[in-house]
Amino acid sequence: MMKISVKDVTREIKGNIILNNINLEFESGKIYCLCGHNGSGKTMLLRAIAGLIRIDQGEISIDHKILHKDMDYPPEMGLIIETPSFFKYYTGMENLLYLAEIRDKISKQDIIETLKRVGLDPHDQRTVAKYSLGMKQRLAIAQAIMEKPDLILLDEPTNALDQDAIIQFKNIITEEKRRNACIIIATHNQQDIDELFDEKIYLNSGKVERVEKND
Numbered sequence: 024m025m026k027i028s029v030k031d032v033t034r035e036i037k038g039n040i041i042l043n044n045i046n047l048e049f050e051s052g053k054i055y056c057l058c059g060h061n062g063s064g065k066t067m068l069l070r071a072i073a074g075l076i077r078i079d080q081g082e083i084s085i086d087h088k089i090l091h092k093d094m095d096y097p098p099e100m101g102l103i104i105e106t107p108s109f110f111k112y113y114t115g116m117e118n119l120l121y122l123a124e125i126r127d128k129i130s131k132q133d134i135i136e137t138l139k140r141v142g143l144d145p146h147d148q149r150t151v152a153k154y155s156l157g158m159k160q161r162l163a164i165a166q167a168i169m170e171k172p173d174l175i176l177l178d179e180p181t182n183a184l185d186q187d188a189i190i191q192f193k194n195i196i197t198e199e200k201r202r203n204a205c206i207i208i209a210t211h212n213q214q215d216i217d218e219l220f221d222e223k224i225y226l227n228s229g230k231v232e233r234v235e236k237n238d
């Protein structure tokens with residue numbers, strides 16, 4: 024059972040407090056929603072948990088190991104933050120094969136299966152330059168889940184997805200939850216996937232305004 028603790032986390036940029044004394048806990052086997060309007064701090068909080076930005080005060084730990092002290096990044100993490108950049112002149116399959124080489128954890132067959140899960144054809148010879156926005160988003164979801172990480176952080180994952188893709192996405196995150204992943208999704212389209220959340224965390228001006236648990 025993995026546990027993430029965000030304790031008294033504050034981050035300032037140029038005199039603006041972007042994250043204001045955030046205290047939250049996340050655990051495996053649950054799906055969390057970070058909700059709030061534009062600029063409320065959802066992406067910054069995801070970046071902080073991912074180890075992609077430094078924080079000015081407080082600490083973030085994963086299973087009691089402190090980020091930026093005991094480790095640089097969460098050890099097993101799948102991520103979509105803003106528009107992912109793929110190689111335009113590679114196919115979807117080639118992009119994922121390239122990314123999978125970094126950790127050398129999964130096989131070509133695993134990638135084929137992941138592409139099918141997100142509704143992309145593994146044998147599609149088109150390059151990413153010819154993909155629609157929704158296809159790129161499906162590929163981004165595929166790269167985030169393909170290695171079966173313990174922690175999945177998704178910023179606006181349903182952007183550009185059509186209704187069929189949203190249904191597939193819901194099935195995927197339900198399966199990932201069953202596999203015991205901890206899934207944190209930042210979105211303002213929460214109605215797309217509302218019934219799946221175990222907890223909704225409302226951010227406002229960098230603060231946690233309220234938390235709703237779905238028991």
Ligand SMILES: Nc1ncnc2c1ncn2[C@@H]1O[C@H](COP(=O)(O)OP(=O)(O)OP(=O)(O)O)[C@@H](O)[C@H]1O
Nearest residue numbers: 036037041059060061062063064065066067068211
């Ligand atoms: N590089 C930066 N320099 C200065 N301020 C920044 C920077 N990046 C983000 N901010 C500010 O931090 C605040 C939080 O931004 P963040 O991207 O986390 O919001 P968000 O809730 O994800 O919004 P959205 O729904 O628009 O994605 C905003 O006020 C934004 O202007």
